[in-house]
Amino acid sequence: MTATIRLQQEPFDAAAEARALTHGRTDVGAVVTFTGICRGDENGEPIAGLTLEHYPGMAEAEIGRHIEAAERRWSLQGVTVIHRFGRIAPGEDIVLVVTASSHRQDAFAAAEFLMDYLKTRAPFWKRVERAASGGVSGWVDAKSSDDTAADRWGKKPGHNQAAE
Amino acid sequence: MKVLYFAWVRERVGKPEEDVTPPASVATVGDLIAWLSGRGEGYAHAFENPRVIRAAIDRAHVRADTAIAGAREIAFFPPMTGG
Numbered sequence: 602m603t604a605t606i607r608l609q610q611e612p613f614d615a616a617a618e619a620r621a622l623t624h625g626r627t628d629v630g631a632v633v634t635f636t637g638i639c640r641g642d643e644n645g646e647p648i649a650g651l652t653l654e655h656y657p658g659m660a661e662a663e664i665g666r667h668i669e670a671a672e673r674r675w676s677l678q679g680v681t682v683i684h685r686f687g688r689i690a691p692g693e694d695i696v697l698v699v700t701a702s703s704h705r706q707d708a709f710a711a712a713e714f715l716m717d718y719l720k721t722r723a724p725f726w727k728r729v730e731r732a733a734s735g736g737v738s739g740w741v742d743a744k745s746s747d748d749t750a751a752d753r754w755g756k757k758p759g760h761n762q763a764a765e
Numbered sequence: 766m767k768v769l770y771f772a773w774v775r776e777r778v779g780k781p782e783e784d785v786t787p788p789a790s791v792a793t794v795g796d797l798i799a800w801l802s803g804r805g806e807g808y809a810h811a812f813e814n815p816r817v818i819r820a821a822i823d824r825a826h827v828r829a830d831t832a833i834a835g836a837r838e839i840a841f842f843p844p845m846t847g848g
């Protein structure tokens with residue numbers, strides 16, 4: 602399986618990344634492309650933008666562990682995960698997950714699994730700049746609904762098993 | 766060992782990383798949090814609610830009861846909000 606992980610400040614081209622996974626091969630029957638985009642509001646308040654902080658080294662390692670877990674669980678021909686960091690304006694892309702499989706069920710499930718874990722286990726933190734009140738910024742709180750979404754997949758693949 | 770801080774933990778502590786040499790009685794991640802809390806006001810603020818603090822040893826998630834012996838790099842951070 603082809604696995605690509607990239608952390609970058611620059612925007613990405615979702616269509617080009619999807620094409621790259623299928624180029625020159627005929628065994629892929631389904632490609633699922635998920636793009637997470639910066640909304641213009643946070644909890645109903647307008648925002649001017651986001652700044653994403655990450656833990657270099659661990660972020661790649663953690664995403665890699667989840668791709669390996671997805672590969673054990675579903676039949677996949679390729680996975681690409683790109684996560685941006687730095688300042689991101691409303692309307693800009695934040696994260697890309699592309700999964701390629703022979704059949705759609707595996708591609709859909711793996712993409713959703715990877716996104717659920719990216720939100721709760723990959724070391725990234727969002728800080729919002731609010732549009733009102735003179736651009737006062739604050740860290741985004743983790744949502745329990747994201748933990749619930751990740752928990753439904755069972756055992757946490759990113760955990761250090763030896764430590765538990 | 767090297768200790769890293771991220772997001773609001775980093776802001777409250779006032780630095781992104783440092784080298785620390787805790788006493789031998791500091792055996793687990795939880796012990797290290799308690800020990801760091803005593804290093805000053807910023808640390809006390811950062812670790813005032815240890816239950817919400819997440820930790821990683823050598824770039825893998827660990828729990829508060831994990832032993833720190835042999836760790837090269839320990840990171841502390843809030844619950845993650847990527848994606």
